[in-house]
Amino acid sequence: MTTAIASRGERYASDYRALIESFGSDGASWFTETREQAWAEFARLGFPTVRRGNELWKYTNVRPIDQAEFVHGAGEVEQVAADLVKSTCPWDDAWTTLTFVDGRFQERLSNLTKQAGLRAGSLADAMHSDRAAVELHLGRHAPYTGDAFRSLNTAFLTDGGFVQVDAGAEIEHPVHLLFITSTSLASRATYPRILWVSGENSGATLIETYVNLAETAQLTDSVAEIVVGDGARVRHYRVQIEHEKSHHIGIERIYQSGHSTYTSTSYATGPAVGRYDIHNLLDAPGGECTLHGLYLTTNRQHQSNEISTTHAKPRCTSHQFFKGVLAGRSQAVFSGKVVVAVDAQKSVAAQKDLNLLLSHGAEIDTKPALEIYADDVKAGHGATAGYVDPDAMFYMQSRGLSADEARAMLVRGFVSEIVDEFEPEALHAYLERKTEEVMPALLAAAD
Amino acid sequence: MLEIRDLRAKVTDGDGEDILKGLSLEIGTGEVHAIMGPNGSGKSTLASVIAGKPDYEVTGGDILFEGVSILEMKPNARSHIGLFLAMQYPSEIPGVRPWQFLKAAMDAGRAARGEDALSVRQFSKIFDEAVSHSGINPDLMKRSLNEGFSGGEKKRNEMLQLAILKPKLAILDETDSGLDVDALRTVADGVNALRSPERSFMIVTHYHRILNHITPDRIHVLVRGRMVRSGGAELALQIEDEGYDSIIKQAAGA
Numbered sequence: 001m002t003t004a005i006a007s008r009g010e011r012y013a014s015d016y017r018a019l020i021e022s023f024g025s026d027g028a029s030w031f032t033e034t035r036e037q038a039w040a041e042f043a044r045l046g047f048p049t050v051r052r053g054n055e056l057w058k059y060t061n062v063r064p065i066d067q068a069e070f071v072h073g074a075g076e077v078e079q080v081a082a083d084l085v086k087s088t089c090p091w092d093d094a095w096t097t098l099t100f101v102d103g104r105f106q107e108r109l110s111n112l113t114k115q116a117g118l119r120a121g122s123l124a125d126a127m128h129s130d131r132a133a134v135e136l137h138l139g140r141h142a143p144y145t146g147d148a149f150r151s152l153n154t155a156f157l158t159d160g161g162f163v164q165v166d167a168g169a170e171i172e173h174p175v176h177l178l179f180i181t182s183t184s185l186a187s188r189a190t191y192p193r194i195l196w197v198s199g200e201n202s203g204a205t206l207i208e209t210y211v212n213l214a215e216t217a218q219l220t221d222s223v224a225e226i227v228v229g230d231g232a233r234v235r236h237y238r239v240q241i242e243h244e245k246s247h248h249i250g251i252e253r254i255y256q257s258g259h260s261t262y263t264s265t266s267y268a269t270g271p272a273v274g275r276y277d278i279h280n281l282l283d284a285p286g287g288e289c290t291l292h293g294l295y296l297t298t299n300r301q302h303q304s305n306e307i308s309t310t311h312a313k314p315r316c317t318s319h320q321f322f323k324g325v326l327a328g329r330s331q332a333v334f335s336g337k338v339v340v341a342v343d344a345q346k347s348v349a350a351q352k353d354l355n356l357l358l359s360h361g362a363e364i365d366t367k368p369a370l371e372i373y374a375d376d377v378k379a380g381h382g383a384t385a386g387y388v389d390p391d392a393m394f395y396m397q398s399r400g401l402s403a404d405e406a407r408a409m410l411v412r413g414f415v416s417e418i419v420d421e422f423e424p425e426a427l428h429a430y431l432e433r434k435t436e437e438v439m440p441a442l443l444a445a446a447d
Numbered sequence: 448m449l450e451i452r453d454l455r456a457k458v459t460d461g462d463g464e465d466i467l468k469g470l471s472l473e474i475g476t477g478e479v480h481a482i483m484g485p486n487g488s489g490k491s492t493l494a495s496v497i498a499g500k501p502d503y504e505v506t507g508g509d510i511l512f513e514g515v516s517i518l519e520m521k522p523n524a525r526s527h528i529g530l531f532l533a534m535q536y537p538s539e540i541p542g543v544r545p546w547q548f549l550k551a552a553m554d555a556g557r558a559a560r561g562e563d564a565l566s567v568r569q570f571s572k573i574f575d576e577a578v579s580h581s582g583i584n585p586d587l588m589k590r591s592l593n594e595g596f597s598g599g600e601k602k603r604n605e606m607l608q609l610a611i612l613k614p615k616l617a618i619l620d621e622t623d624s625g626l627d628v629d630a631l632r633t634v635a636d637g638v639n640a641l642r643s644p645e646r647s648f649m650i651v652t653h654y655h656r657i658l659n660h661i662t663p664d665r666i667h668v669l670v671r672g673r674m675v676r677s678g679g680a681e682l683a684l685q686i687e688d689e690g691y692d693s694i695i696k697q698a699a700g701a
Binding site for chain 1: 527551559
């Protein structure tokens with residue numbers, strides 16, 4: 001261990017101790033033991049900088065995270081104006097919105113519209129006031145063991161969203177968990193946490209948004225656990241608007257009960273080191289799981305997608321479909337995994353990853369992995385990566401479009417398939433706007 | 448309107464010889480010219496070179512549009528000054544609908560000429576009228592441009608774009624190939640409806656069939672990259688009756 005690494009470890013450790021002390025005697029002390037174990041796990045593992053032989057981190061270099069100096073835990077929370085939130089984030093007054101700035105719940109920037117059958121609030125509050133409900137699920141689906149980022153998130157867990165949907169309830173308007181990183185510190189690490197529990201036969205929509213307003217190296221290490229009860233339906237939208245100097249690790253663990261339906265569409269613009277790590281466990285027959293997403297990278301950004309579904313029980317259906325647009329010398333990874341257990345007969349699984357490369361320096365590593373142990377299963381996968389079609393370019397230019405206009409049109413057409421899956425109008429309009437905003441950076445780094 | 452002077456062209460960065468070996472022709476304003484010839488004669492190459500397709504490079508000669516050389520102009524700039532190429536194999540543009548594409552094309556041309564963009568309503572009116580006149584199935588307009596269109600539908604869509612963009616010079620590259628009788632009539636009707644003293648057409652075709660419906664002012668026959676014969680509309684009858692061989696023999700004898 002070099003001195004540099006030792007001092008980084010010390011920095012993390014002292015920030016951790018400061019955080020524990022700041023909780024004092026009040027802070028949901030029932031969780032402290034888990035916290036300490038998670039911290040010990042992180043100290044044991046360190047960041048996954050050794051990639052050779054490490055299948056999960058082969059294509060992703062986390063050295064920039066390992067070598068950075070982040071301020072963890074508290075620090076000053078910047079006062080972000082409500083106007084700024086509405087102009088930089090997706091917003092609809094009809095949604096029930098919980099806003100977090102730098103990891104802390106901000107009631108004044110939230111819109112706590114009551115909806116019958118919905119209980120949504122700060123996780124930190126719930127850890128005091130509703131311990132049993134939280135303890136039942138927290139850490140059960142995304143345990144701290146075996147992963148540096150899960151263990152770090154658990155150790156530094158400060159706040160996040162806790163949402164419960166009552167059995168049989170139909171929640172009309174989306175629940176929006178909005179996490180904003182402010183410009184208050186040059187290099188801050190935040191650890192957003194989400195716990196969502198859908199009761200039997202309920203229906204609800206979750207919008208999970210991360211907007212980074214800073215143009216410096218921030219770290220977001222978020223963990224979401226989503227529990228979908230028997231016959232329940234969850235529509236999940238995840239939005240990641242990142243800056244190319246920042247890092248973003250987004251971990252999602254979904255547990256599905258019988259005949260439940262979970263559909264997720266994600267949209268991500270490139271951080272320096274980004275990882276979307278989502279895993280669904282279909283743990284009862286008849287479940288349906290759809291994981292769709294779009295990633296846009298340019299310059300030297302990196303976005304890795306670990307998309308994984310486990311069919312533990314029979315007659316479940318899963319569908320993974322991702323699209324990527326890559327420019328500059330950016331890199332994206334699609335590691336799509338489907339595991340079908342030996343008794344999971346009549347499972348149906350499909351997987352597809354399509355990529356549009358705007359430059360010859362961009363790189364996509366697409367790694368489909370099907371592990372099938374049952375014998376009556378339908379599973380298929382496919383991946384493509386293609387450059388812009390020169391004939392299509394000439395066709396459009398011959399009608400009067402410039403090369404940039406033609407490329408932009410092709411990109412818009414390509415991404416529309418995923419962007420159009422975002423149904424809430426305000427969210428769809430927001431993402432169309434964001435796509436236009438990132439377009440110049442994509443085109444500038446095109447061949 | 449169009450003057451081609453001793454044009455030579457070959458495949459870009461290719462080692463082969465010139466595909467066009469010194470072509471000259473002139474198309475006056477308001478005229479309809481047909482370019483005919485056997486396979487491999489360079490007809491489509493000529494159309495592509497005039498439109499500025501990067502697959503080909505000009506190795507000699509010039510192309511003048513309204514007196515100005517266009518060789519240094521990019522394909523979109525050529526479109527802005529009034530050139531249009533209806534393609535033999537139109538590309539599919541996934542996720543982009545015809546309305547969207549054409550409005551963007553029209554706006555780009557108007558901007559280049561210093562005109563205001565059309566409003567959504569103004570453009571929709573033009574678009575809807577053109578769709579109903581074109582014979583194209585309106586349901587196709589809900590799909591992505593050319594995606595899943597049959598050959599005939601793609602050609603009709605090219606004619607639709609022609610009707611909307613109203614170019615000064617429209618080059619139709621083998622527009623009639625692969626069309627059934629009805630589709631052929633639609634294409635011919637589309638051309639005839641747009642025929643005017645201010646507009647010229649260059650119809651590149653292998654078969655004489657379309658010339659039964661569109662009467663050209665002049666016919667040029669290309670063989671192996673060279674113009675071997677130019678004549679009036681009656682040349683089509685000779686090709687119909689005797690094939691290209693007779694033309695080639697006459698040219699050799701001349």
